[in-house]
Amino acid sequence: MRRSKVFIGNSHTELGGLICNRLGVEPAPCTLKKFSNGETSVEIGVSVRDEDVYIVQSGSPSVNDHLMELLILISGCRTGSAHKITAVIPSYPYSKQSKMKKHRGAITARMIANLLTMAGADHVITMDLHANQMQGFFTVPVDNLHAGPTLAQWIRHNVPDYKDAVVVSKNPGGTKRVTALADALKINFAMIQTDRRRNHKPYSSMLNLAQAPIFSVASPRKKGARGAPPTVLPAPGSPLNGTARRASMKLQDGPNTTHGTVPSRRKSSNTRKPSQLGGRRPSLNPGEEGEDDVFDDEEDEGVHIVTAHGVQTARVVQGHVVGDDYLEEESESEAQSEAETRPRLQHTDSSVDLKHALGGSVDAEGSDDDDDEFQREKLITLVGDVRGRTAIIVDDMIDRHGSFVAAAEHCRLNCGAKRVVVIATHGIFNDDCLEQLQACPCIDSVVVTNTYPIPVERRIAATKLVVIDVSAIFAECMRRNHHGESISALFEQMTM
Structure with a gap:
């Protein structure tokens, strides 16, 4: 790369060195230090006039200091008459603050974009932004690279029987990311929804789609009989809409319907419960035959219950799944003791909590990004089927x-998953997050890329941790950008 310079900030020197090795260039000399009063000082030790400058600076635990280093480096290169300045930010800082989650809140990610532009950045290269809409915060071109192809390649080589695995989204907001990875691997996907409990009943007595009847099917057929499909009747208490509503209207007209005589709605002695289906997968299509058929061939008539397949709900207390026999009083006392240790706003009413005193909205409290594992109690629901398969839980970052x-x-x-693999692009691992994932017996592997710096001692101690190198993707993007080539191939074909 002629007439170009690559500067490496202090946030992630290891990744910057790997990128320079891939490009076959030496890092440009610069001095990054602090004055005695805590101010950041930057000295550029080489001429950058009319050259393409690339500054590699990622997010880090000292995000504010390293962000100031990046801004001062950009400004210094602009003052030195650089031809083009590209900020290479593998892990974009403040990316979780990309929307207003509370009243009078700040969209900090947009402010960071404005700071980078005002400092003099002409181009930004990053990877897996927390929200793709963040590219609209910039008035300069943004290349948002994807780690999906690299992660998919790792899954193909390291997950046994990956074709039978299921990609799971841990919240509804990540379904697009999960479906893209599932399409690349040509496997199924599932989704997890976590919701706060709104009453104190045991979850098994609440509405559970895994056990609630969807349709009551009245079948006039006998064993071996063929003909018209059975009539679909709405289950007691369920809303009438679509096909069920039309079927109900036909039943109200009398017994002479297009499907023949309508049997009685009383429960037959031969009717089997969903738990007595012998483990066979229930079919939601009443006219479908085969091994997935839920109709009892030995009964003449009756009402059959068809349940929703692949929906499981459980209780989550203090960040862990508990059984239905878990004491409610114990969970409330633990939550109360935890709440007492948290800071409260200085207010005349001591019962006003900090979250509510700031005027937080419902969206802010129930946000997936601000999930609090110390809430009193939540319900977790899996929509999908992972029984006997490998569950691959995917997200863009792991911070808690x-x-x-x-x-x-x-x-x-x-x-009933036989194996669980947690995969993310940015391994932030705040506080003791990595140690807690390592200690969890239900997690087999934790896979992240090296976009965010992880101390060497923590990587050595975490035997379940796998770090994938993505320096080749950034190096190739920088090379193509310098020579004016297209980078579209990096989004689909670049796998390491």
């Missing part, structure tokens, strides 16, 4: 362990 541990425990303990 609570939601991942709860999802893994639910997949293994309640849904």
Whole structure:
């Protein structure tokens, strides 16, 4: 790369060195230090006039200091008459603050974009933004690279029987990312929804789609009989809409319907419960025959219950899945003791909690990004089938362990998954997150890329951790960008 310079910030020197090795260039000399009063100082030790400058600076635990380093480096290169300045930010800082989650909140990610542009950045290269809409925060071109192809390649080589695995989204907001990975691997996907409990009844007595009847099917056929499909009747208490509504209207007209005589709605002695289906997969199509057929061939008539397949619900207390016999008083006392240790707003009413005193909205409290593993109690629901399969829980970053541990425990303990692999692009691992994932017996592997710096001692101690190198993707993007080539191939074909 002629007439170009690559500067490496202090946030992730290891990744910057790998990128330079891939490009076959030496890092440009610069001095990054702090004055005695805490101010950041940057000295560029080489001429950058009329050259393409690339500054590699990722997010890190010292995000504010390293962000100032990046801005000062960009400004210094602009003052030095650089031809083009590209900020290479593998892990974009403040990306979780990309929307207003609370009243009078700040969209900090947009402010960071404005700072980069005002400092003099002409181009930004990053990977897996928390929300793709963040590209609209910039008035300069943004290349948002994807780690999906690299992660898919790792799954193909390291997950046994990956063709029978299931990609799981730990919250509804990540379904697009999960479906893209599932399409690349040509496998099934599932989704987990975590919701706060709104009453104190045991979850088994609440509405559970895994056990609630969807349709009551009245079949006039006998064993071996063929002919018209059975009439679909709405289950008691269920709303009438679509086909069920039309079927109900036909039943109200009398027994002479297009499907023949309508049998009585009383429960037959031969009717089997969903739990007595012998483990066979229920079919939601009443006219479908085969091994998935839920109709009892030995009975003449009656009402058959068809249940929703692949929906499992469980309780989550203090970030862990618990059984229905878990004491409610114990969970409330633990939540109360935890709440007492948290800071409260200085207010005349001591009962006003910080979250509510700031005027938080319902969306803010129930946000998947701000999930709190120390809430009193939540319900976790898996929509999909992972029984006897490998569950691959995917997200863009791992910063806290609570939601991942709860999802893994639910997949293994309640849904019958034989293996759980947690995969993300950015391994932030705040506080003791990595240690908690390592200690969780329901998680077999934790896979991240090296976009975010992880101390060497933590990587050595975590035997379940796998770090994938993505320096080749950034190096190839920088090379193509310097020579004016297209980078579209990196989004689909670049796998390491």
